[in-house]
Amino acid sequence: MKKLLIGTYLLILTLITTTNLWGQTKLSDSEKWLPVYDFDAGQFITPAQEFGPFARWWWPGNDVNQEELRREVNLFVDNAFGGVEIQPFSINVPMTSDEVKERVLSWDTPDYYENLRSVLDEARKRGLTVDMTNGSGWPAGGPFLDTEDGFLNLVHEDEDVVGGTTVSIKVPTVNNETDVPSELIAVLASKTVGKENITIQLDPASTIILTEKVKNDSIRWDVPEGNWKVIAFWSKPNSLSGTMVAAPKQGPVLNHLDSVKVFKNLEYLFREETGLEEYMGNPLRAVFDDSYEFSVDRHFSKDFIAYFKEKRGYDITPWLPANMQEKYNYVAFKNPNADPDFSFNSEDWRLRYDYDLTIGELFGENLIGASRNWLEEKGMLHRTQAYGMYMDMIGNAGKAAIPETESMLHQEANLKIMSSGAHLYNRPVVSAESVVIKSRAYMTTPQKIRLAVDKLFSAGVSQIIYHGVPYRYITESTTELGWYPFYMGFIGFSSHLGEGTQFWKYQKEVNEYIARTQYALRSGKPHADVLIYFPYMNVEGMPDNPEEIFTIGVLSDVEPPMNAVNETSADKEEWARKIYPVINQLEANGITWEWVNDESIQAAELDENKQINIRGNLYQSIILAGIDVIQLSSSKHITKLAKEGMKFLVVGDLPTKQPSFLNWEENDKKTAQLIKEACSQANSRQFENGSNLNSWIEDLTQDVKFTENYTFTRQVKREMEDGSRLQFIWNKSDKWQPISLQLDMKFKVAYWLDAETGAITSVKNVKDVSCVLAPYSTIILYASTNEHLNNRLLSKSESSVYQAQEILEINNWNILVDDMSIENTVLFDWENNDQLKFTSEEGSYKSSFNLNKIEKNSSYLIDLGKVCYTANVWINGQSAGHRINAPYTLDITKYLKKGDNTIEVGVTPGQLNGLIGEGEKENPRYSRFKGRGTDLMSAGLIGPVILYTK
Numbered sequence: 001m002k003k004l005l006i007g008t009y010l011l012i013l014t015l016i017t018t019t020n021l022w023g024q025t026k027l028s029d030s031e032k033w034l035p036v037y038d039f040d041a042g043q044f045i046t047p048a049q050e051f052g053p054f055a056r057w058w059w060p061g062n063d064v065n066q067e068e069l070r071r072e073v074n075l076f077v078d079n080a081f082g083g084v085e086i087q088p089f090s091i092n093v094p095m096t097s098d099e100v101k102e103r104v105l106s107w108d109t110p111d112y113y114e115n116l117r118s119v120l121d122e123a124r125k126r127g128l129t130v131d132m133t134n135g136s137g138w139p140a141g142g143p144f145l146d147t148e149d150g151f152l153n154l155v156h157e158d159e160d161v162v163g164g165t166t167v168s169i170k171v172p173t174v175n176n177e178t179d180v181p182s183e184l185i186a187v188l189a190s191k192t193v194g195k196e197n198i199t200i201q202l203d204p205a206s207t208i209i210l211t212e213k214v215k216n217d218s219i220r221w222d223v224p225e226g227n228w229k230v231i232a233f234w235s236k237p238n239s240l241s242g243t244m245v246a247a248p249k250q251g252p253v254l255n256h257l258d259s260v261k262v263f264k265n266l267e268y269l270f271r272e273e274t275g276l277e278e279y280m281g282n283p284l285r286a287v288f289d290d291s292y293e294f295s296v297d298r299h300f301s302k303d304f305i306a307y308f309k310e311k312r313g314y315d316i317t318p319w320l321p322a323n324m325q326e327k328y329n330y331v332a333f334k335n336p337n338a339d340p341d342f343s344f345n346s347e348d349w350r351l352r353y354d355y356d357l358t359i360g361e362l363f364g365e366n367l368i369g370a371s372r373n374w375l376e377e378k379g380m381l382h383r384t385q386a387y388g389m390y391m392d393m394i395g396n397a398g399k400a401a402i403p404e405t406e407s408m409l410h411q412e413a414n415l416k417i418m419s420s421g422a423h424l425y426n427r428p429v430v431s432a433e434s435v436v437i438k439s440r441a442y443m444t445t446p447q448k449i450r451l452a453v454d455k456l457f458s459a460g461v462s463q464i465i466y467h468g469v470p471y472r473y474i475t476e477s478t479t480e481l482g483w484y485p486f487y488m489g490f491i492g493f494s495s496h497l498g499e500g501t502q503f504w505k506y507q508k509e510v511n512e513y514i515a516r517t518q519y520a521l522r523s524g525k526p527h528a529d530v531l532i533y534f535p536y537m538n539v540e541g542m543p544d545n546p547e548e549i550f551t552i553g554v555l556s557d558v559e560p561p562m563n564a565v566n567e568t569s570a571d572k573e574e575w576a577r578k579i580y581p582v583i584n585q586l587e588a589n590g591i592t593w594e595w596v597n598d599e600s601i602q603a604a605e606l607d608e609n610k611q612i613n614i615r616g617n618l619y620q621s622i623i624l625a626g627i628d629v630i631q632l633s634s635s636k637h638i639t640k641l642a643k644e645g646m647k648f649l650v651v652g653d654l655p656t657k658q659p660s661f662l663n664w665e666e667n668d669k670k671t672a673q674l675i676k677e678a679c680s681q682a683n684s685r686q687f688e689n690g691s692n693l694n695s696w697i698e699d700l701t702q703d704v705k706f707t708e709n710y711t712f713t714r715q716v717k718r719e720m721e722d723g724s725r726l727q728f729i730w731n732k733s734d735k736w737q738p739i740s741l742q743l744d745m746k747f748k749v750a751y752w753l754d755a756e757t758g759a760i761t762s763v764k765n766v767k768d769v770s771c772v773l774a775p776y777s778t779i780i781l782y783a784s785t786n787e788h789l790n791n792r793l794l795s796k797s798e799s800s801v802y803q804a805q806e807i808l809e810i811n812n813w814n815i816l817v818d819d820m821s822i823e824n825t826v827l828f829d830w831e832n833n834d835q836l837k838f839t840s841e842e843g844s845y846k847s848s849f850n851l852n853k854i855e856k857n858s859s860y861l862i863d864l865g866k867v868c869y870t871a872n873v874w875i876n877g878q879s880a881g882h883r884i885n886a887p888y889t890l891d892i893t894k895y896l897k898k899g900d901n902t903i904e905v906g907v908t909p910g911q912l913n914g915l916i917g918e919g920e921k922e923n924p925r926y927s928r929f930k931g932r933g934t935d936l937m938s939a940g941l942i943g944p945v946i947l948y949t950k
Contacts, residue, residue, distance in 0.1 A: 360391025398425025
């Protein structure tokens, strides 16, 4: 009995110390790096440094010096960055001499680690968090690995055999140029019944496994009548090597499906000789793995056959031919999407689904899970983008300590895959590779940064990681701006936020907005109202939602069109036509949604209020929209929950299939029957399409309810332990938009939070909560169940030009740009002016206006209209403030006087036009910008400039 009591006490103590205030098991290292906390208004106004955005800090290999490194660490801190991710690589580094080349390619040397430690010492002093990439270059791997540490391919060779006789043939072999021999996995034979294009049609009933007949590399076999294919399957080392590694040679890409190799890689990178152990956990936070696009014909692992049988319930060996296809696992832009080499019948897709799902599970366990466990034992985390391969991306996001998405996934449908996985599996932070757009080099402005990060925030991201900021590296082969690793002609990527760029002077202001928003979006826990089933194992091919903006990072009214558009797939286009109306109607009604995977559906239970509980997270409904396939186990569980009273919605036809090959005919019938049964329950509904869900949405519980349909919004909800609510609302339109909300009676007080300024304004009447959102702006509602904020934290509401009275328009201006002067002119776009189209110099605009009288209790606001891209305003010689993004409006009441007034506007244009201008001048350092005149961006103060009163 005494032992029993002690054991019970220890169990209770363990539960107390390993659960957080939400009753969920804590992540093993989240208490330090990813703390759970409730919202505090004071911290929102001035958030801690850790809430600032991070930046990928690109190093030109090891051609760096410690003094400059320390200077840049301090530069990051002084400009409100929360951390950096160090990426040493060799991409586009101008190696102009053997000496330079030797320095650049000296990553993983004692000198490199000495440089790295000097950064970590300075970062620790200044409180800057540091992440590191998984080695140098991409994908993870390197010259310290052996061939046998790289990926394995499943490849095949075959031979035709005519039946009716006994044959003795050599086992067909495959080419192998590596120093590690191929391994024979299986030999089988199938009758051929035809050919379509390149695809050999096989008779599945005829397949014979011949592996046991192999003797001394030969097979002796009594061949039945007919024409046969003898197919040998081999596991072969992949010759894939990494890219951009800052070393004299590259080396194999790490086998991500083998935890032994994963550990070998990490143990080498953090070996004793590096001297990094003392920094693990302070300031080293995480190791980062980028997305998983590889050039592998067909992923394979040594334990695949046995693992597959355990997971899928049948032997894949006789069905391997259906998984042979040229470059099937190549990165999307290199994948020829060729026809399969072999086919049994129209159900081969199920075999490929089972194979892909199994590979994804091996990857999740052996790379993501193994890396997280290894790093957390060292006080660090694993951060990763769990996509690029075919896999359960939501489930694998949940295996990472910090799942990450990226701006180049474009659509919120893709962005939400990682944030949904984080929520479902209780990962407190979702990061994003941010503000990176293909083909937009040197086109980044503060407005575009704001749009990019707000799109990410509205998709559930809570940690921005810029892509990125380069080490200050200026040579005769770079522009005066310095090295730009990802500028590659017309496909150059857009970010490059270094101090040499045009808008660096505003970076701190941008970062402070992000820090306040991120503080709010990590408070409490995420709250999503409904879950939508996600049916895919990849992110490629998704079309744009017609109600989304900024999917490809282009602002069409200020910059040239995109040369290339995203390629879409026919099946996803068809699904999008069905799912997007559902999503848009949910959003317009203020209903937040996330994706759900099969594993999470199968983990769901109902609580006493009929809410869906998945690992401690509550949702009101599961929605199946526009799908015809779902796992049988999910169908069973949905039916169980529907019978217990779960709200269940189907939009479109009912699913009639399950994807696995095992007993597919029988299991398809079961799936169809189960979903039909689930749909017949009392709380289940089916709609033909997603265009009119209002009646169903009305039955959902909404603590914060939109009083109208607002098609201009996207939102994220966070819930505090006491039931208080934060709601981030993004106005994705370029118009002023009023919004009105109805709050549940449990909320005693409410406030509007402005992350741009840190201002908090009180809502006078919680029964009438409304505000006006400026173009492209955000606001955060804080509805509290009990807390009245201290008045010293509150600000007065500011006037806006919405429904204000126009007094006058200022039309005539004198413009001075460098030594160019244009007098008494109307406003125009510099892009269309021969004097100014090739400049990036700041412009000064001066004008005057007359006010006959100034009303004592009125506010006076100036609206600059269209500005490209930042504006500083002086009225009567006094600074009235500046704007770096929409709305370009300022309250100038206190600067005005009766009679004549002067106005001066200083405008900072973008970087690109000046670079093109230097190219046109034959400046050799800018030669690649020559002939880029069609890429010019809008520039200057375009207006109209209007004075309002209110």
